[in-house]
Amino acid sequence: MDFPDELKYTEEHEWVLVEDEIATVGITDFAQDQLGDVVFVELPEVGDQLETGKPLGVVESVKAVSDVYAPVSGEVVEVNSDLPDEPEMLNTSPYDDGWMIKIKLDDPGEVEDLMDAAAYQEFIEQD
């Protein structure tokens, strides 16, 4: 399983990539593997205001419904509009084609609270 070093991670298995106060968000390789075949994705709309820890959307596999939580607070500035039509990208390319949304950070300092790759890997091994 792959956990790129340049990303930050949450205990709810989201990843965050921060570039110029914009956070790109998706679910981790571990999350997609646990879910199995993803068949449906529900995303927020551009302009929605997200709050850390609150659901931002839903990912459904054949067997299960999972909420996806906002890893940081801020305004949604872009959503991956290809994803609802091709939800399997969450399985095949969780860190690239399977990105979910971009958030304009309210507080760039919030990112410091998230785990780095090594800490996340340790977290899922313990879990």
Place this chain on the structure above:
Amino acid sequence: MKKTVLNQVHRDAGARMVEFGGWDMPVQYSGVLAEHMAVREAAGLFDVSHMGEIEVSGPQAFAFLQYATINDVSALSDGQVQYTALCYPSGGVVDDLTLYRFAADSYLLCVNAANTDKDFDWLQQLLKETDYVELQLINRSSEYAQLALQGPKAEKILAELTDSDLSSIKYYWFAEGDVVGVATIISRTGYTGEDGFELYCPAKDGVKLWQALMVAGGPYGLLPTGLGARDTLRLEKAYALYGHEITADILPLEARLAWITKLNKGEFVGSQALIAAKEGGLKRKLIGLKLTEPGVPRENYPVFCDGLEVGYVTSGTLSPCLKQGIALALVEADCADGEQPLQIGIRKRQVGTERVRPPFV
């Protein structure tokens, strides 16, 4: 948790294991969608050894089963299988099952894993309450392993391993034969809507039979298949699942099972309640719904008509073949056949549907 004889084989194959009805069972190996399509297009092999087997034999076995089950046992010949159910006097369902007739005085009931003990106790209780004495009731569940080989390539794969004339075994018939040296009940039945076989063998031979089938099936595209695909496959064909479409609180007449409910065969357990319910008019009906928008309907989601809640989803999934949400829903009878559109509540949305006369695929 109980384990089938194939537990280690599944783990070695990388299966994801889950608890199901008290059993540690494989839910998927390569992935539900791939396994589903393998069964529709080639073949899949399921370990269904968790299912229960109850023997009923003796001079009064026929009369007792005719009283205990809702289908007409007199319609069966030796070597034939019947889909049927046990009902309570209320008309609600104890369990659905397949009934095998070996001889006029020898039958085997194949029942749901989680219900095996409940069914056996229920049958024993019925025996005590009635005058049937010349028969034996034996729970043989632990003696059998059961494998379901399902899909259009099933006959070709099995033919590589047996001399039995498979083409002579018709749908819902069975034969006893030798498969790679294993004494096997070869039953042309299944729960996927595809051609295929359910193979009953001595528990000690389950691993040998599984491995021989996997090797023989490789060139045909056979995949090991788990409970995840088993559920999506049966739902596309609108087959009822105990605990969902059939429960102690749902009549078989409401659950699209009138075709196995033989109200004119004479008295049986539940017959009075079922006849009364039919004469009084059924209040609920199980129907098929297909989403007209993206989404995945799931068990217990509400069904709406004109803004009013008129029922609920008993089973739902995304159909791997249709790539659309499909559901079986138990709704008020007035809404079942009408023209008024029905919606399924998914989180905060009411998602549009169209009625589908099952099966979906």
